Amino acid sequence: MNPVAGHLATRSPLHDILAPRGIAVIGASTDPTKRGYKAMVGLIKDGFRGNIYPVNPGADMILGVRAWPSVADLPGTPELALICTPAPSVPGLIRECGRRGIQGAVILASGFAEMDAAGASLQDEMMAAARAHGVRLIGPNTSGVFNLHHRLNLLALDNVKPGDVGIVSQSGNMLLSLALEAQHNGQVGFSTYVGPGNQTDLGFNDYLRYLGEDRHTRVATLYVEGFRDGRKFLEVAREVAAMKPVVVYKSGSTAQGQRSASSHTGALAGSYAMTVDLLRQSGVSVVQHSDEILPVAEGLGLLQxxxxxxxxxxxxxxxxxxxxxxxxxxxxxxxxxxxxxxxxxxxxxxxxxxxxxxxxxxxxxxxxxxxxxxxxxxxxxxxxxxxxxxxxxxxxxxxxxxxxxxxxxxxxxxxxxxxxxxxxxxxxxxxxxxxxxxxxxxxxxxxxxxxxxxxxxxxxxxxxxxxxxxxxxxxxHGQAREAAFAPLPARAADIARARAEGRDLLEVEARQLLRDHGVAVPEERLVRDADELAEVASAFGETPLAMKVVSRDILHKSDAGGVRLDLVGEPALRAARAEILAACRDHAPGADIEGVLVTPMARKGVEVIVGVIRDPIFGPVLMFGLGGIFVEILEDVAFRAIPLSRHDARAMVDQVRARRILEGARGAPGVDQAALVELLLSVSRLVEAYPGLEALDLNPVIARDDGYSVVDARVIVERDPHHKETTA
Structure with a gap:
C-alpha cells in the first residue's frame, strides 16, 4: 500500500513534535505502575530512533538509560517533552521546557479545567507559560500519543501494528478498543495516535491538518466528544477530505449523551443531527456505531x-x-x-x-x-x-x-x-x-x-x-460557494439602530431586508393608527388579509393573541385591530406596540421553515425543513454551514424526509423546488452580508408549484454588550 502525501495551506507544527529526534520524559520512574515508567518501556521496546532523556532528580539511571535531575541539565535539546508529573507542577515545567528550547509537550495529568475553577486557573497559568515560551501543548488530561512509523510509543501499547490509519480520540479506552480490534483483524495498522485531552492549545483541527499532511497516513479517523473550534475544523476537513478520507465518530447522539459530553444546546440547532450534517457537508464520513469505525476506516483507506x-x-x-x-x-x-x-x-x-x-x-x-x-x-x-x-x-x-x-x-x-x-x-x-x-x-x-x-x-x-x-x-472541484450580497446602507442602518436600541428587527424591517435581497415577501402595510385602515381596505379590496401585532416585546404573536386571519373590508380590519391591541396589552402590559402589520393571506401550499443561527461552535448555520408549529416535534430538518454552494442548497431540499410531500403527494402538485434552492442561497448570502444578524427565522414559508411566500419573518440582531435592556 503506497503512502499518501498531501499539502495543505500551512505546514503543521506537529511534524517536529510527533517525529522528534529527542524526547525528555519528565517524571520518568522506576515504579512499574507509573506512566513515567510505562512510557520509557514503550520507547525502549519499540526502538525509538532518537535520544531519550529521562528527567528525575532522584535517579541516576532508569531502565538502563542515563537520567537527569532537571530539564535545564539535559545535554541536548529534544523537540518533545512528555510530562508525567502532577498538575500543580506543570506550569513551571512548561517554563523550563520553553527556556530549554523544547518545541512541544504532552501533558498527561488531569486536574485542570475539566475539574473545577481552581483547575481552570491552573490551566490558564499553564497556557500563559506556553505562549510566553513558544511551547505547543498536547493535553492536558491526554491519554498520550504514538507515531509507530517513527517508533514513538508513549502509551507502551503492545502488538500494535504500524499502518496507515491515523487516529485522534478523546477516549483512551476507544483507542484501546480499536487497537485490540485491529490486532484481531490482523490487517489494519496505525500511523499516528493523539489523545487531544482538554484541547487547551492544539485541537482537533490541528491534529487533522497534521494527519492530512502525514505521508504515512492514508485515512484520518477521529472519535469526538466535543469540538473547541468547530468552524475551523470544518475548514480543515474540507481541505483534507479532498486529499484523503476522513472518518468521524461523534458521540452524544442522544440528549443524555449530549449532556454527558457537555455538548451545546438548543432544541434543533446545536443537535447531534446538525453536527453530522455539517461534517458530511465538509466531506467527512460519519459513522454512527462504534463498531463501524475501523471497518469504514480500513475500507476507505484501501479503496478511497x-x-x-x-x-x-x-x-x-x-x-x-x-x-x-x-x-x-x-x-x-x-x-x-x-x-x-x-x-x-x-x-x-x-x-x-x-x-x-x-x-x-x-x-x-x-x-x-x-x-x-x-x-x-x-x-x-x-x-x-x-x-x-x-x-x-x-x-x-x-x-x-x-x-x-x-x-x-x-x-x-x-x-x-x-x-x-x-x-x-x-x-x-x-x-x-x-x-x-x-x-x-x-x-x-x-x-x-x-x-x-x-x-x-x-x-x-x-x-x-x-x-x-x-x-x-x-x-x-466544481461547486464554488455563493458570494455574499453587497450590504445595502439603508438595511445596515436598520440593523445598527436595532442593535443600539437593544431589540430585534421589527417584522416590517425584516421583510424589507428580505425583499431588497430578492426574497419573495408579500406586500404589507404597517398600520399605526386606526384612521389608516380605510385606505388599507381600499387598496386590498376583496383580498383576504392577515393582521399581526408589531412589537419589539412580543416575540410569539399567536401566544399573545396578536394574530387575526381572513379579514375582508374595513369593519373587519377595525375589529381585528382592536382585539389584537386589547389581547396584547393584557398579555404584556408594558409592551411597546408599534402598530399592526396587514398583508394578504398566503395561498395554500406546503409549509417549510428556513432558519439561521450563529452556533457558538460552528458559526453561522442554515436550517431547512418541514415548517409550521410542529417543526420541533417532527425534527425533519437539514443543516448546512454558511456559506452554501448550490449543491449544498439542493442537497438540503433532497435530504428532508418530507421531500415526497414537496414532490407532490396524493395528486397534489409538487412545489417549485428550484425556487426553494434559490431562497436558501439568498438567505445564506444575506447572512454573510450582515454580520450583525444573530439569527433568522422564516416560519412558515408557503411553498407552491409556482414559487413561495414568506409568511412570517423574524430577524434577531446581535446585542450591544453595553446596552441596558429596558423592556419588560
Missing part, C-alpha cells in the same frame, strides 16, 4: 472512493442476497441495473437456474467451481452501469464446507480477484461468513489489499462511505 452509488451484488445464497439488498437500500445505495450484455455473459458462465438480475444469485453454480465467483465479479465490473461490486456469501470456505480438493480452485479465484482489483478502479468489497476463521483464500485477498468483512452491515457501511466520498470529490 466509488464513482457512484450503484452496487452489483453477487451471492451464492438467496437469503444473504436479500439481506444485502435490504441493507443497501437503507444506506441510500441502489442496485445497479445490469445491461443485457452483462446478463448474457453471466448466463454463459453459470448454470441455467442462476439468476442474472441484480442481486446475481449463482444458485449452486460455484459449489464445485468457486473461482466462478471471480469470473462473475469481472463480468459485472465491466458493466458501465456498475460503480461497486459486492461479493456476498461463503467464498474462502468452499474447501471447508464441501471438499478440501476445492482449495486450489478457491486460491485461483482469489488470485483472479486480486488481478481484477488491480485492473479496475471500481471498489470490490467482500463479505464472507468464513471471515472470522481467516481461511487461505481470504488471507490472500487481505494481503493484496481487498477488504473482507464478517458482517454484511459493515460491508454495506463501507460501500456507502465510498459512494459518499465519490460524490464529495465529484462536487468539490
Amino acid at each position: 472512493k466509488a464513482d457512484g452509488r450503484r452496487v452489483a451484488v453477487i451471492a451464492d445464497g438467496g437469503g444473504q442476497a436479500t439481506i444485502a439488498a435490504d441493507r443497501l437500500a437503507e444506506a441510500g445505495l441502489s442496485l445497479a441495473t445490469l445491461s443485457e450484455v452483462t446478463r448474457a455473459r453471466l448466463r454463459e458462465a453459470l448454470l441455467p437456474q442462476a439468476s442474472t438480475a441484480n442481486p446475481v444469485d449463482v444458485a449452486g453454480s460455484t459449489d464445485a467451481h468457486p473461482s466462478l465467483l471471480a469470473t462473475c465479479m469481472e463480468i459485472v465490473a465491466a458493466d458501465p452501469g456498475v460503480d461497486s461490486v459486492f461479493l456476498v456469501g461463503m467464498f474462502g470456505g468452499y474447501s471447508t464446507r464441501f471438499a478440501e480438493s476445492l482449495l486450489g480452485d478457491e486460491m485461483r479465484g482469489a488470485e483472479a480477484m486480486v488481478d481484477l482489483a488491480n485492473a479496475t478502479h471500481k471498489p470490490l468489497v467482500i463479505y464472507s461468513l468464513y471471515a472470522p476463521i481467516k481461511p487461505p483464500a481470504l488471507r490472500r485477498l487481505h494481503e493484496a489489499g481487498l477488504p473482507v468483512y464478517a458482517s454484511i452491515e459493515h460491508a454495506v457501511r463501507v460501500l456507502a462511505a465510498l459512494g459518499e466520498r465519490g460524490d464529495y470529490l465529484a462536487r468539490a
